[in-house]
Amino acid sequence: MTRQTTSFVYVTYIRATPQKVFEAITKPDLARRYWGHENVSDWKVGSGWEHVRDNDERTVELVGKVIEILPPTRLVISWANASQASDPDSYSRVTFDIIEYDSMVRLTVSHDELEAGSGMANGVSKGWPAVLSSLKSFLETGSGIDVFAKPKSA
Template sequence: MTKEVTSFVYVTYIASTPEKVFEAISNPEITRRYWGHENVSDWKPGSTWEHIRANDERTVNIVGKVIEFSPPNRLVISWASPARADNPESHSRVTFEIEEYEDMVRLTVAHDELEADSDMAKGISKGWPVVLSSLKSYLETGSGLDVFAKPKAA
């Protein structure tokens, strides 16, 4: 039986350069500042990458493989929870497309091959918007957002 899959596409415009946006996605010292995690890899196609919480516990939250690394315009990675990393069927794919757009950058993040209605898909649908907003804020102002913030109680 084939699993039902879903995908999400997010587009944002950032007053920056493709080089700075690409570095902000792939440099762990920068990702920790707006994402609260470090994206760690040697970024060679076929290599592993880890999404490590930037706190004292250093929990590995997501793992995957580097599929394509083409600075400063394209990065493609697989994405899985560590508990399911050994099962290729559980991996989804994230594609970062970075293009110059007049005096700014158009960043498109496509997260596809997600199992429909899974906890991962539900988390992705809430997580990417705040992460990308924080990335934009960081690159434009020097300060990221609190990506772990929760809605205020009514």
């Protein structure tokens, strides 16, 4: 049976330079300030990367490889839960495209090759909007939002 996949595309405009957006994604000390995680790698094609929770345990939650990197305009990585890293079918792909627009950039994040209906697909459909909103707030104001916030009860 053929694996059914899904994808998500998110676009946001940020008052920043392509370099600042790219650095916010790839530099651990910046990513932790709006994401609560660090993206750790040497950022070379074929290298691994880890998404490390900024907490006392330093939990590695996501892993993958750098597929393509063209600073400061494009980054493509594979993406899987650390607990499923040994299963090639568990990997999806994330592409960050950064295009300059006058005094801002258009950031397009495409997350594809996700197994339809999976926990990962459900998680990224909720997670990316919060993360990208926090990235935008961080770069424009110096403060991210709480990406772990939960809805208030009615």
